[in-house]
Amino acid sequence: MPVTLVKERFPSKVGEVTLGATAEQGGTRDSVVVVGGDNLLPFLHFEGKVVHRPVIAMEVTDIVPPWNEAIKAQFGDVLDNPAAWAKKCVDEFGADLIYVKLIGADPEGFNRSPEDCARVVKDVLAAVGVPLIVVGCETPEKDNEVMAAVAEATAGENLLIGLAEQDNYKSIAAAAMVHKHNVIARSPLDINICKQLNILINEMGLPLNKIVIDPMIGGLGFGIEYAYSIMERARLGALANDKMLSMPMICTVGYESNRAKEANESVEAFPDWGELADRGVLWETLTATALLQVGASILVMRNPAAVKLVQHNIADLVEVAEA
Amino acid sequence: MGLTGLEIYKQLPKKNCGECGTPTCLAFAMALAAGKGALDSCPYVSDAAREALDSAAAPPIRAIKFGNGSVLGDETVLFRHDKTFYHPTTILVHVSDVWSDADISAKVEEVNGLEFDRVGLHYSMDGIAIVNESGDAARFAQVVQKVAAATEKSLVILSDKVEALQSAVPPVAARKPLIGSATEENYETVVALAKEQALPVILKANGLDALNDLVEKAQALGYKEFVLDPGSRKPVETLANLTHLRRLAIKKKFRPFGYPVVAFTTKNEPLDEIAEASIYVTKYASALVLKASKKGQVLPLLTLRQNIYTDPQKPIQVEPTLHAVGDVNENSPVYVTTNFSLTYYSVEGEVEASKIPSYILPVETDGTSVLTAYAAGKYEPEKIAEALLNCGVVDKVKHRNVIIPGYVAVISGKLQEKSGWKVIVGPRESSGIVSFARSLSL
Numbered sequence: 001m002p003v004t005l006v007k008e009r010f011p012s013k014v015g016e017v018t019l020g021a022t023a024e025q026g027g028t029r030d031s032v033v034v035v036g037g038d039n040l041l042p043f044l045h046f047e048g049k050v051v052h053r054p055v056i057a058m059e060v061t062d063i064v065p066p067w068n069e070a071i072k073a074q075f076g077d078v079l080d081n082p083a084a085w086a087k088k089c090v091d092e093f094g095a096d097l098i099y100v101k102l103i104g105a106d107p108e109g110f111n112r113s114p115e116d117c118a119r120v121v122k123d124v125l126a127a128v129g130v131p132l133i134v135v136g137c138e139t140p141e142k143d144n145e146v147m148a149a150v151a152e153a154t155a156g157e158n159l160l161i162g163l164a165e166q167d168n169y170k171s172i173a174a175a176a177m178v179h180k181h182n183v184i185a186r187s188p189l190d191i192n193i194c195k196q197l198n199i200l201i202n203e204m205g206l207p208l209n210k211i212v213i214d215p216m217i218g219g220l221g222f223g224i225e226y227a228y229s230i231m232e233r234a235r236l237g238a239l240a241n242d243k244m245l246s247m248p249m250i251c252t253v254g255y256e257s258n259r260a261k262e263a264n265e266s267v268e269a270f271p272d273w274g275e276l277a278d279r280g281v282l283w284e285t286l287t288a289t290a291l292l293q294v295g296a297s298i299l300v301m302r303n304p305a306a307v308k309l310v311q312h313n314i315a316d317l318v319e320v321a322e323a
Numbered sequence: 324m325g326l327t328g329l330e331i332y333k334q335l336p337k338k339n340c341g342e343c344g345t346p347t348c349l350a351f352a353m354a355l356a357a358g359k360g361a362l363d364s365c366p367y368v369s370d371a372a373r374e375a376l377d378s379a380a381a382p383p384i385r386a387i388k389f390g391n392g393s394v395l396g397d398e399t400v401l402f403r404h405d406k407t408f409y410h411p412t413t414i415l416v417h418v419s420d421v422w423s424d425a426d427i428s429a430k431v432e433e434v435n436g437l438e439f440d441r442v443g444l445h446y447s448m449d450g451i452a453i454v455n456e457s458g459d460a461a462r463f464a465q466v467v468q469k470v471a472a473a474t475e476k477s478l479v480i481l482s483d484k485v486e487a488l489q490s491a492v493p494p495v496a497a498r499k500p501l502i503g504s505a506t507e508e509n510y511e512t513v514v515a516l517a518k519e520q521a522l523p524v525i526l527k528a529n530g531l532d533a534l535n536d537l538v539e540k541a542q543a544l545g546y547k548e549f550v551l552d553p554g555s556r557k558p559v560e561t562l563a564n565l566t567h568l569r570r571l572a573i574k575k576k577f578r579p580f581g582y583p584v585v586a587f588t589t590k591n592e593p594l595d596e597i598a599e600a601s602i603y604v605t606k607y608a609s610a611l612v613l614k615a616s617k618k619g620q621v622l623p624l625l626t627l628r629q630n631i632y633t634d635p636q637k638p639i640q641v642e643p644t645l646h647a648v649g650d651v652n653e654n655s656p657v658y659v660t661t662n663f664s665l666t667y668y669s670v671e672g673e674v675e676a677s678k679i680p681s682y683i684l685p686v687e688t689d690g691t692s693v694l695t696a697y698a699a700g701k702y703e704p705e706k707i708a709e710a711l712l713n714c715g716v717v718d719k720v721k722h723r724n725v726i727i728p729g730y731v732a733v734i735s736g737k738l739q740e741k742s743g744w745k746v747i748v749g750p751r752e753s754s755g756i757v758s759f760a761r762s763l764s765l
Contacts, residue, residue: 003535003577006570046563220623221441223665225630228605229404236402259754261672262441262622272439274618282597282623289601290627305594313598316558 007047012241013039014295015209016052017182017248019097019160020131026156026180030129033096035212035297036248041235042295043317053318054292056310057097057133058089059254059302062104062112062120067302068264070280074304082120083127090128093304094311097160099133100124105146106137114149121150125157133250133300135162135184144171151175160184160212160250160298166197173201176210184250186214189226191233195244202244212298213247219256219263220287227251228294235295249295254302257287281305289313326376328353334372335365342366383572386410387523387550387583387609389501390450390477395550395609396583401573404635411632412603413610414624415452415479420459420466427466431473433616439625442668443641446625450477452612455487464491471495479503479612481525485512496520501610503527503585504552510541518546525585527552531567538579549582550610556589558599565607583609593617597624604628638690639664645714646671649680653721656681656763658749658756659707660728661688661696669753677760682719686710693728704734708741726763729755 014036021027033055040048059065064079065072078085082100089095100121104112121134134150136143147161148171162184164172169185176183185201187194194213202208215234217227237245257263263283267275284306288299292314301307332352343364345351354360355376362368362376386397393413400406416434418427437448453470455463464487467480478500482488489512492502503525505513510526517524526541526549528534534553541549553564568584571577586608590596593615600613604627615621633639643662647655648671660670662685674681686707688696696702711725723744727735729751739746750759 001535001539002532003567003571003580005531005567006574041566043559043562044566045559046567218665221626221630222669224627225403225633225635228631229402229635232402233404261675262626267619272618273441273622274620276619278594278617279619279622282594282620285594285598286601286623286627289598290605290631293602293605309594309598312595313558313602316599317562317602319557319559 005046008041008239010039010048010239012239012243012246013037013048014235014238014248014297015243015246017160017209017212019133019158019182021156021158025158027158028125029131029157032158033131038295039239041239042293045320050318052297054297054299054314055096056094056307056314057099057250057298057300058086058093058095058304058307059099059101059300060086060089060124061101062117063110065103067258068280070276071258071303083123086124087127089304090130093307095130095307097131097133097298098124098128099135099300101135101137102146102150103137105139105142107139107142109137114146117146118149118153121154125154131159132157133160133162133184133298138163140165140168144168147172148175151179151181154181155179158182162186163214164197164201166193166200169197169201170204173204173206177204177206182210182212184212184214185247186216188216189218189223189230191230191237191245194230194234195242198244198247208243208247211247213245213249214252215249217251217253217256217287217291219253219258219260220283220290221260221262222256224287224290228290231291231296232294238295248297250298250300251288251291251296252300253288253291254284254300254306257284258302281309285309285313292317326356328356331355331376334368334376336367336369338367340367381581383576383581384569385547385549385582387501387548389499389523390479391475391498393449393477393501393610398569398607398609399573401569403631407634407636408632410609411628412608413449413477414600414604414628415450415477415610415612416448416616417454417612417614418451418466418470419454419456420463421456424469427469428473430616431470434476435474437616437618437621439618439622441622441626442664444629444639446622446629448476448616448621448625450474450479452479452481453491455482455484455491458484458487460484460487460490463487464494467491468494471498477501479525479610485509485516488513488516492516492520492522496522501525501550503550505537505541507533507537510537511544514541514544514546517548518544521548523548523550525550525552526582527554529554531564531580535579538582542579551580551582551584552587553584556587558589558602561586562602562606565603569607585610585612587611588613593620597621600624601627605631640690641667641685643685643687643710645716645719646683646685647680648674648683649678651680651682651719653719655679655720656726656760657711657716657720657724658683658726659711660685661691661693661702662686663688663690663692663696666692666753670756673753673756674760677757679760679763681760682716684710684714684716693730697731697734702731702734704737704741707734707738708744711742711744 037051504527
């Protein structure tokens with residue numbers, strides 16, 4: 001006897017955000033990336049349509065990053081050259097986007113000037129045809145200067161820039177409005193702050209379809225369950241027509257997962273944990289695949305071997321099931 | 324569950340005898356509806372009423388127990404934020420009877436060794452699924468006994484052939500394996516075998532409609548110890564089926580699907596397979612059979628399972644006692660933090676990375692983080708001072724300096740006064756500990 005299945009009919013959908021701009025649109029990208037748009041819970045094709053598949057942004061830093069050797073070795077000799085590094089991510093590893101993190105701006109570190117940072121971004125733009133995400137060094141005052149310079153130097157490219165946070169959003173939102181970019185709104189695993197921040201940014205005049213939510217995930221083994229549930233609630237909120245929760249979500253998977261000891265320690269140090277080669281790759285991979293199940297739209301990743309596995313996982317999930 | 328007090332009252336004897344401990348039948352019915360009290364305390368309830376009330380009160384997904392303490396199902400929500408998930412996916416490693424005896428022994432040994440300790444928790448692989456791929460009943464029975472003798476873990480015994488199950492299952496029935504699979508073609512015999520041996524059995528059909536028919540027919544044989552397999556072997560279809568089964572069971576109380584569900588991975592590359600398995604661990608598989616069994620591959624999956632099945636209302640805590648990191652001595656720094664597991668282990672990881680042997684004292688905050696605890700009045704200077712003076716560190720170090728989280732810098736003066744220790748304000752985030760520790764001169 002045929003079973004009557006439960007198919008949800010949601011009143012709304014996740015908002016769409018377009019990243020990048022082609023020459024016709026005032027930028028220089030070969031093509032744009034659109035995220036969001038789904039009117040269903042992740043990958044449940046029977047009740048809606050996966051309009052835009054989740055995408056992977058690969059992380060590129062402006063100075064050689066302090067990552068473990070297992071990851072760095074996969075990039076060869078490009079880690080001191082952001083443009084060549086970005087090109088490798090796109091050409092060899094199939095990155096949909098490049099996420100440039102300007103850690104060289106850190107006043108406690110290299111303290112690079114906003115102009116130098118903008119130049120790095122321009123170099124990366126020249127080297128690849130995919131849209132860019134650009135963030136600073138997580139020092140709010142410095143980032144405000146850096147991102148203002150980057151936003152101006154790349155006007156028209158329709159970047160996704162960050163980070164706007166509850167106590168520091170005005171400067172970056174203004175830069176995005178003036179120079180026509182999108183903004184990452186980051187809130188610390190808190191759905192109310194998340195909504196509040198979106199409201200504040202929106203009140204400044206930046207449209208909702210120019211905002212992407214960063215819920216500040218925890219990595220596998222270190223609080224991923226909090227991110228999992230916050231994101232699942234946000235997705236349900238978006239589908240239930242809560243406009244201030246309806247933006248696509250970006251997750252800093254590579255950063256959070258690779259902070260874990262489990263992604264870095266050798267089998268010699270922890271014999272019971274098994275070989276680091278597989279463990280490290282899977283630590284990042286499962287952080288990504290678990291969050292895909294609760295609605296991640298943009299996964300920021302760093303380990304090419306993990307990127308490949310997540311690409312397979314996404315391909316399996318967006319494949320339309322036979323009726 | 325699901326019935327109102329009045330609906331329950333109609334089924335009761337209405338004697339108002341009070342023998343159940345509640346003065347009237349109506350009051351008793353109201354208590355039952357509120358989930359308090361048990362129907363068993365009524366000595367006069369009729370069998371018909373008991374059956375009607377039991378089935379209405381039964382959980383939406385039946386609990387199925389097998390093997391060495393494995394429990395499947397008995398879930399009540401679709402989303403963990405609605406309450407919690409109760410029974411973590413039981414994960415079993417595939418062993419085939421076409422392999423050589425040496426390969427089988429090695430695999431079982433490997434699975435036995437899948438025990439992990441991290442962040443104060445212990446994880447292990449649940450068991451082994453022995454699969455009859457040889458088609459040979461005698462060989463299968465021999466392998467099943469061999470595996471059973473070599474491991475204490477839970478067993479699943481899988482064959483398409485009735486004869487193979489009939490010869491392999493009875494000798495190991497005392498281990499209470501989960502057996503399968505009963506299909507449209509063989510369900511009468513296979514369910515009869517399960518019933519006779521009192522074992523749970525997998526019902527497998529191709530698609531949900533066929534599965535519904537099969538469950539109805541199998542239930543008609545007077546048995547209910549079932550685990551469902553909707554037959555799909557593609558990730559996107561398995562995700563859809565697992566979701567449909569869970570939704571119908573929870574939202575519609577659709578009885579034929581009120582059983583736990585087993586999923587099987589299909590990817591051959593171990594790392595792809597673990598990524599595939601992560602879909603089923605997050606979305607509703609009660610049991611999962613996979614091939615990968617290397618430690619470095621299994622630990623990430625077991626970690627994800629532990630994370631997803633953590634009760635959102637009960638944060639994991641560590642013992643609020645003095646912890647030593649590294650080879651400590653009388654000059655080692657002393658950090659205080661909270662007893663929320665994530666907070667503690669973030670601090671511990673960074674202290675370890677600083678390569679400076681140190682003491683860490685997690686103060687009892689009911690498992691809340693620094694800011695939450697402070698906001699709730701659970702991280703007051705008086706309490707920290709008391710913990711510091713009573714934890715034994717006084718006799719272990721000769722200095723009197725304590726490092727507190729940067730977020731509660733405001734309590735420094737009071738803590739110094741209450742404890743008599745010099746208070747050093749540490750970084751706000753644990754990620755700042757390494758550079759902080761190196762700059763520290765006590």
